[in-house]
Amino acid sequence: MITVTDLHKEYIDGESHVRALRGITMQIDKGEFLSIAGPSGSGKTTLLNLIGCIDTADSGEIILDGDTVTRKHARELVEIRRGKIGFVFQDFNLIPVLTAYENVSLTLSLMGLKETEIKARTMAILREVGLEGMEHRRPAKLSGGQQQRVAVARALVKQPLIVLADEPTANLDSATGESILQMMRGMNERWGTTFIFSTHDTMVMDYARRLCRLHDGLIESDEKRSA
Amino acid sequence: MKTRRRAGRTPLKVFLILAVKNMARYRRRTLITASAIACGVAVFAAVASVMDGFSSESDRNFIDYETGSARIVAPGYWEEREQFPLDMVVEDSSEVIAQLEQEGWRAAGRTEFRGELVIYYDPFPEDGNIPMAFAGVDPDRDPEVFRLKESIEEGRFPAAGEDELIIGRWLADRIGAEIGYGVTIMTRTKDGYYQIMDLEIVGIFNTPNPHVNRNVGYLPLDTADYYLEMEDAVTGVIIRGDERVPGSLDPAPIASLMEDRPVRVMSFSDMNKEFAEIMEMSEQITSLILMLLAVIAIVGISNTMLMAVLEREREIGMLRAMGVRNREIQWMFFFEASGIGFIGAGIGVMLGSLLMWLLVTYGIDYGEMLGDIDLGYRFGEVLYGIWSFSALIQAAITAVIVSGVVSLIPVRRMLKKQVTDCLRHS
Structure with missing residues (x-):
């Protein structure tokens, strides 16, 4: 479903020239629960950003669901992100003025769905992530774990092809982090949604069914694991 | 899903x-x-x-106290009006006004001239000469065109054929004038000869137009005609229309009515240009x-x-x-x-x-x-x-x-x- 071929990316960070990716090639199949691990600066977030179409590669190719996204125009990438990709961020990035319900339903509103469908799907996903009864709370009235559940619900409610999660447990305590991971893995198993994480947390790596380790912008190891 | x-x-x-x-x-x-x-x-x-x-x-x-809606003047008069020329006039003003009235226009003649208002100690508080403008107004027709008569605060409007004068409240207060006081106007006739008019103040007006209140005295048109030897000529025939918006009166029909006469018809906009x-x-x-x-x-x-x-x-x-x-x-x-x-x-x-x-x-x-x-x-x-x-x-x-x-x-x-x-x- 996702084919990454000889991907290169460099950027300037302050005064230093960083070679974030130096020729990444990998294949990600539908329904995978993949963790991209590695130390800071290994290129895992950059790889996630490129797969998520929010950054552009210097060279190489990414084919997503049959589309060569590395050749697409910025406007086309927006449509791909809107329809096919869900994001979960390390610090949740919920909109503070919206309630849990509104944060999730916004994604469906963007797709122009009818109000009744939006409501049904939003309530269903909030139930799924264990936030039933909290849908009218704003992010400030939710714990970190609950906020991350809202973020996961927001990413999944549109039924994307892939969910990209950048260090999803980094701002959570280990118990909460684990419950989030269990929840995501459950969704992966039931719905077959592809999950790709970046992490340097061993607990997250343990949950992954495939672990891809990066080091200095190159794949150090790539192994399938049993649950 | x-x-x-x-x-x-x-x-x-x-x-x-x-x-x-x-x-x-x-x-x-x-x-x-x-x-x-x-x-x-x-x-x-x-x-x-x-x-x-x-x-x-x-x-x-402007319209109510100075210009009217339109005005008929002699060619070139308007450009020289600050000199108050009495040799640039509308001749046979009675005929002109009759012609206009026949067509349903409200019109009145005025003769505007320059002079000195001379006042003497007793009854005035002191002697003095005040250069100012004067206008001869038709006591019957002028109120149809201007609102000067409505602005009389004390006394009355000057009567036809009488040696009478009205002045503004502002000027009256400054010179200590009261109804019944006699004044003299020193001026020149149409032909340029010195002329003296002894007039009695019969009214004091107070218009919302400070320029008029301060600078102009009014006397009967026929009195002005006599002293200035105008022989039925006036410096302007002023017309009042029923237009709601100032300046919207079309002067073309008046101009066509006057086409055989050596005059110029001015609209409010023409007269109001400088302002x-x-x-x-x-x-x-x-x-x-x-x-x-x-x-x-x-x-x-x-x-x-x-x-x-x-x-x-x-x-x-x-x-x-x-x-x-x-x-x-x-x-x-x-x-x-x-x-x-x-x-x-x-x-x-x-x-x-x-x-x-x-x-x-x-x-x-x-x-x-x-x-x-x-x-x-x-x-x-x-x-x-x-x-x-x-x-x-x-x-x-x-x-x-x-x-x-x-x-x-x-x-x-x-x-x-x-x-x-x-x-x-x-």
Whole structure:
């Protein structure tokens, strides 16, 4: 479903020239629960950003669901992100003025769905992530774990092809982090949604069914694991 | 969870709701910016009210006391009128007026001339000579054309064939004149000979036109005709129309009526040209002030939106990552800024209406401020505003649109950044 071929990316960070990716090639199949691990600066977030179409590669190719996204125009990438990709961020990035319900339903509103469908799907996903009864709370009235559940619900409610999660447990305590991971893995198993994480947390790596380790912008190891 | 739908057109309602919620999120900032806009709208409305009042009152005072709706003069007279030439006249004025009246026009002749008003100690407090303008007016017809007779405050209008004079309250107070006092006018006849007129003050008027109050004395037209040896000639035949808007009377029918006579027909606009130029200059200054107000409002709203955009950089990044299109983000901020503009405009309209009400009801008293200074303006000591709803609506709409448009500058700059850079913002 996702084919990454000889991907290169460099950027300037302050005064230093960083070679974030130096020729990444990998294949990600539908329904995978993949963790991209590695130390800071290994290129895992950059790889996630490129797969998520929010950054552009210097060279190489990414084919997503049959589309060569590395050749697409910025406007086309927006449509791909809107329809096919869900994001979960390390610090949740919920909109503070919206309630849990509104944060999730916004994604469906963007797709122009009818109000009744939006409501049904939003309530269903909030139930799924264990936030039933909290849908009218704003992010400030939710714990970190609950906020991350809202973020996961927001990413999944549109039924994307892939969910990209950048260090999803980094701002959570280990118990909460684990419950989030269990929840995501459950969704992966039931719905077959592809999950790709970046992490340097061993607990997250343990949950992954495939672990891809990066080091200095190159794949150090790539192994399938049993649950 | 099997169906997947292609991303469609997003209803703008989503971003409108988000904008409203964000306005409430930064309540204090919204109110401060809205207040600045409100002040701009209110001041604009108040200035427009005063300017319109000024212009409207000036036009009315010109027509009612000086120019009429149209005027028939000798060719070249108008250009020389400040010299009060008595050799550039409309001959056979009685015939001209009869001709006009036959066609349904209200018309009256006037002979305007220059002279010196000579007053003597006892009954006046002291001797003196005052150079000023005089006009011979037809006691029967003049009230059909001008409102001078209505402005008599004390005494009466001069009667035909009598050696009588009326003067303005301002002048009467300055020279200590009272009804029944005798004065002398020293002037020259049509042929240039010195002439002396001994007249009695029979009335004191007080018009809303300070120029008339201060500078002009009126005597019967036939008396002026006799002393100045005009032989039925007048310096002008003034016509009054029924037009509602000053200057809208079409002088063409009068001109065609007069085509066989060696005269020129002047419209109000022709006569009012110089004052209109002064008004235009004054309006330009007002526009400059209003532009400064607009700049202040623009700076206020653009600062607010710049801060809003910078503070929400991560949020913008997240929305873009979710697939929100750049133009939709622009709409969101446009709605937000327009909303602030709308609140400001709403408060501004209320505040502006209150200011207008004060100006219409109480006006601004310039009397104290100007004292005896004559700026040549044709309004009284109190300048009243008029209700100018168009100015209010214009200011309110401008505030809303400008606020929205100004917000796009920082947003567009932000949208040029990479999504990843926005997301990295702390």
